[in-house]
Amino acid sequence: xxxxxxxxxxxxxxxxxxxxxxxxxxCLSGDxxxxxxxxxxxxxxxxxxxxVTMFFTFWxxxxxxxxxxxxxxxxxxxxxxxxxxxxxxxxLPLSKFHFLGAGTAMMKKVMKQNKMxxxxxxxxxxxxxGVRFIACTTTMGLLGITKDxxxxxxxxxxxxxxxxxxxxNGSVNLFI
Amino acid sequence: MSxxxxxxxxxxxxxxxxxxxxIMTSKxxxxxxxxxxxxxLSDDEGIKQDMPAWCKTTGQEFIGLEEKEDGLRMxxxxxxxxxxx
Numbered sequence: 001x002x003x004x005x006x007x008x009x010x011x012x013x014x015x016x017x018x019x020x021x022x023x024x025x026x027c028l029s030g031d032x033x034x035x036x037x038x039x040x041x042x043x044x045x046x047x048x049x050x051x052v053t054m055f056f057t058f059w060x061x062x063x064x065x066x067x068x069x070x071x072x073x074x075x076x077x078x079x080x081x082x083x084x085x086x087x088x089x090x091x092l093p094l095s096k097f098h099f100l101g102a103g104t105a106m107m108k109k110v111m112k113q114n115k116m117x118x119x120x121x122x123x124x125x126x127x128x129x130g131v132r133f134i135a136c137t138t139t140m141g142l143l144g145i146t147k148d149x150x151x152x153x154x155x156x157x158x159x160x161x162x163x164x165x166x167x168x169n170g171s172v173n174l175f176i
Numbered sequence: 177m178s179x180x181x182x183x184x185x186x187x188x189x190x191x192x193x194x195x196x197x198x199i200m201t202s203k204x205x206x207x208x209x210x211x212x213x214x215x216x217l218s219d220d221e222g223i224k225q226d227m228p229a230w231c232k233t234t235g236q237e238f239i240g241l242e243e244k245e246d247g248l249r250m251x252x253x254x255x256x257x258x259x260x261x
Contacts, residue, residue, distance in 0.1 A: 047203075049202075
């Protein structure tokens, strides 16, 4: 059987043409395990030379909030919401086996033992690799989250149109 | 399997899980000169598939893989040549 001849130059140009350019991830969940999957994909894609945009909405926005931050708004309902839903990338619970924090603490310990970066570290890596963070302004309004209670690495404050404009050209669009 | 290439630089990712080996490789590649070969050490079996996939996507050259038993674990050495900036 004749073996197919491969010309490196053409293979490379084919690759560049079909190369996935953009990845978008909607981070809706504020669970640690799901956030980990999102950031592993984001950092992996960024290190493969893709343009990565992460859109944080609803519980996912908690990752972009400063640790322990509450709500600044005056109306009592949203203020209560802020008190119940504290922010911070380091405080995310596991979606299963949280056990009032004990399960999550154990998971974090195991991760540390295995040199696996946690969410805050993964976020730093993502920033370093040029992953863009977008905070959903609707969620901010609903939950009474103000810009000054979010971390500095937020690149944009935007809504659905900004996400779709990016996702339209994306070859990988995920909802986590 | 013998790999006839002598790596110019080495990257140790032993004990690390996905995505760290790939992220560290891509960081290392930024400083690597074109034409040089990087040897990545890993004990995560996923690297066997991930490194060729990374090379394919980024347009770098995957040279080969060497597996070695080290006590209870396996060590995977992958060799990658930088062929473009």
